[in-house]
Amino acid sequence: KQEVTQIPAALSVPEGENLVLNCSFTDSAIYNLQWFRQDPGKGLTSLLLIQSSQREQTSGRLNASLDKSSGRSTLYIAASQPGDSATYLCAVSGGYQKVTFGTGTKLQVIP
Amino acid sequence: DVKVTQSSRYLVKRTGEKVFLECVQDMDHENMFWYRQDPGLGLRLIYFSYDVKMKEKGDIPEGYSVSREKKERFSLILESASTNQTSMYLCASSLQGGSNEKLFFGSGTQLSVL
Numbered sequence: 001k002q003e004v005t006q007i008p009a010a011l012s013v014p015e016g017e018n019l020v021l022n023c024s025f026t027d028s029a030i031y032n033l034q035w036f037r038q039d040p041g042k043g044l045t046s047l048l049l050i051q052s053s054q055r056e057q058t059s060g061r062l063n064a065s066l067d068k069s070s071g072r073s074t075l076y077i078a079a080s081q082p083g084d085s086a087t088y089l090c091a092v093s094g095g096y097q098k099v100t101f102g103t104g105t106k107l108q109v110i111p
Numbered sequence: 112d113v114k115v116t117q118s119s120r121y122l123v124k125r126t127g128e129k130v131f132l133e134c135v136q137d138m139d140h141e142n143m144f145w146y147r148q149d150p151g152l153g154l155r156l157i158y159f160s161y162d163v164k165m166k167e168k169g170d171i172p173e174g175y176s177v178s179r180e181k182k183e184r185f186s187l188i189l190e191s192a193s194t195n196q197t198s199m200y201l202c203a204s205s206l207q208g209g210s211n212e213k214l215f216f217g218s219g220t221q222l223s224v225l
Contacts, residue, residue, distance in 0.1 A: 034213060043201055043216040045114075051211055089154075091214070099214065103153040 023090035134202030143185035
C-alpha cells in the first residue's frame with residue numbers, strides 16, 4: 001500500500017526566503033505526482049503535476065522535482081511571500097483513480 | 112479553467128438525518144471523486160465514478176452511497192448521518208485518468224453532525 005509522508009508538518013519562514021518542501025513515498029511505481037495548495041477551510045488547488053517519466057516541472061516561482069528511484073519529491077518556492085502561506089499537499093497517483101495524499105506541510109511566511 | 116462546484120459550504124445536520132452533498136463539474140470530465148478530510152488523517156477516498164451510473168468504493172465507503180445520473184453531477188449520500196461523519200467533504204474530477212491529467216477540486220463542504 002502506498003504511503004506518502006510530508007515532513008515537516010509545519011514551517012515558518014521570513015518573507016523573501018527560498019524554501020523547500022519535502023514529500024516521500026514508499027512505492028516507486030507511480031503514474032504521476034501532484035502538488036496542491038490548500039487555504040484554510042477551502043478546497044485544493046493544483047500547482048504542479050509531474051508525470052512519472054519527468055524529473056521536474058516549473059511554474060513561476062515554483063519548481064517541483066521528482067526522483068522515483070528514491071521515492072522523493074520536492075517543491076521549491078523562490079522568494080517566498082506572505083500570500084504563499086497555506087498548506088501544501090503532495091499526492092501520488094498509482095494509476096487511474098488510485099491517488100494517495102500526504103497530510104501536508106503548513107507554511108507560514110512572516111512579513 | 113475547470114470549475115467544480117459543491118452546493119454547500121457549510122451544513123449542520125442532526126444524527127439520523129439523510130444528507131445529500133452535491134457536486135457539479137463543467138468540463139465534461141469522466142472521473143469524479145468524493146473525499147473526506149480530517150485533521151491528522153489527510154484525504155481519504157470515499158467513492159469514485161468513472162462514468163455515468165458507474166461507481167466504485169474507495170477506502171472508506173461505509174455509511175455512504177453515491178449517485179451519478181448525469182455526467183456532470185456526482186452526489187454523496189449519508190443514509191443516516193452520525194457524529195463520526197462530521198468532516199470536510201471534498202469533490203474532485205479528472206478528465207480520463209491519464210498520467211498528465213490533473214485533479215480539480217471543489218471548495219469543500221464542512222459538515223457538522225450534531
